[in-house]
Amino acid sequence: MERELLVYIDGEYRPKSRAKVSVYDHGLLYGDGVFEGIRAYDGVVFRLKEHIDRLYRSASVIMLSIPLTKEEMINAVLETLRKNHLRDAYIRLLVTRGVGDLGLDPRKCKKPTVIIITDVIRLHSGEAKENGIRTMLVWVKRDPVDATSHEVKSLNYMNSILAKIEANIADLDEAICLDKNGHISEGVAENVFIVQKGKIITPPTSTGALVGITRDVAMKLAEKLGYKAVESNITPTDLFTADEAFFTGTAAEIVPIVEVNKRVIGNGDPGPITRRLMQEFEKVVRDPKEGAPIYQ
Ligand code: PXG
Secondary structure: OOOOOEEOOOEEEEHHOOOOOOOOOHHHHOOOEEEEEEEEEEEOOOOOOHHHHHHHHHHOOOOOOOOHHHHHHHHHHHHHHHHHHOOEEEEEEEEEOOOOHHHHHHHHHHEEEEEEEEEOOOOOHHHHHHOOOOEEOOOOOOOOOOOOOOOOEEOOOOHHHHHHHHHHHOOOOOOEEEEEOOEEEEEEOOOOEEOOOOEEEEEOHOOOOOOOHHHHHHHHHHHOOOEEEEEOOOOOHHHOOOOEEEEOOOOOOOOEEEEEEOOOOOOOOOOHHHHHHHHHHHHHOHHHHHHHOOOO
């Protein structure tokens, strides 16, 4: 019989089928908590330190005190991967407010719940990367920075889910959200970039977009390749008339966008700068210096 994957819950390792939390956990009752989605490539957890830093930053904004030091958290992630003999993995790290009562007051929750799920990565078909994806701007506006901003990676993803539903019913691959001012913000779990006259542009986080780790990697790679990469507001017209467009994200990696609300981007094929960045990205994620090794 195949061995079940083990899930870390509050310092214990439980088989996947028995990895359960209380229905009184405020992560479930109110979406009260923070998370990270991380990937390991060939025995190295890509940008683990950056993900852990972001998790603790998110937690500090919602005044959630994580009961582990960053170093302990890093070790717990690596140990969970080792217990599951994983080299290529998808890692979901969650810290919820913990078990409370049927009232949203977080003071009722005495101990945060820490969960580390490490699972095999389901690879994309490759078709999206090869041919690019079809997207649409949707009616649901990105949560503004003075509300439940996606700058904090919280367990509240209804904003993204509503956007995703619009793309689903239109039979498109992904949704793109605008901010309240009508500027492009981000996808449902991806940052957006356009290429305009050789310049690479991504929206600032004031649009409510997450400070994506892949976004940062893509900007650094672009600069290394000699392109200018900047944060600047992007209007729907800028996007419709861009030479190239692409998404970045831990799950998506770098994926070309070839259509927005039926407007064809560039000539309808993934653009040359996007392809260059995708090639460089493939290399960087497999560079042992770019992350934390699972097995010493
Ligand atoms: N914006 C949002 C709202 C996100 O949730 C990104 C941008 C890209 O950020 P990174 O740091 O990954 O480059 C995200 C990332 C999942 C999943 O399974 C979600 C994310 C990452 C990994 C997995 O839903 N969100």
